[in-house]
Amino acid sequence: MATLNDLVVTGEDYISLNAASTPPIPVGTALELQNKGVQGIRIQESSTKPDATSTAGFVITDLTESNSTPRILEGSLEIWVKCVKEDSSSTLAIGTF
Numbered sequence: 327m328a329t330l331n332d333l334v335v336t337g338e339d340y341i342s343l344n345a346a347s348t349p350p351i352p353v354g355t356a357l358e359l360q361n362k363g364v365q366g367i368r369i370q371e372s373s374t375k376p377d378a379t380s381t382a383g384f385v386i387t388d389l390t391e392s393n394s395t396p397r398i399l400e401g402s403l404e405i406w407v408k409c410v411k412e413d414s415s416s417t418l419a420i421g422t423f
Contacts, residue, residue, distance in 0.1 A: 330420045335367050337409035339378045343369075344404050347420055356423050357398040357405070361386040363416030369396070370406045378408075385410055386418075397423070 331348040335341065343359075344351045351357065361367050370376050370383035383406075387394050398405055409416050 328422045333418045335407050335409050335418050336415045337412040340376045340406040340408045343407050353404045354401050356400040358421045358423050360395045360419040362419050364388050365414045365416040366410035367416050368408050371403045373403050
């Protein structure tokens with residue numbers, strides 16, 4: 327697995343994990359994510375940006391929970407992320423496999 331730079335995710339609006347990563351990650355790349363923070367991160371797979379108030383998708387919990395490290399399969403749509411708590415942020419570690 328290649329580890330990429332961490333991404334700080336805020337609760338203001340959804341951001342494209344693919345575009346915001348350093349370096350940018352092509353859509354459809356297989357990924358492994360880990361929430362290194364204490365706030366949950368909502369994740370959605372979509373070809374278009376979700377509305378800022380959308381609660382669809384999954385929540386990646388913090389490291390104390392079993393679902394803190396999900397995998398995104400090869401061939402996925404664009405991945406959008408947002409911190410669950412609006413006035414907070416969390417850090418997402420990103421790796422490719």
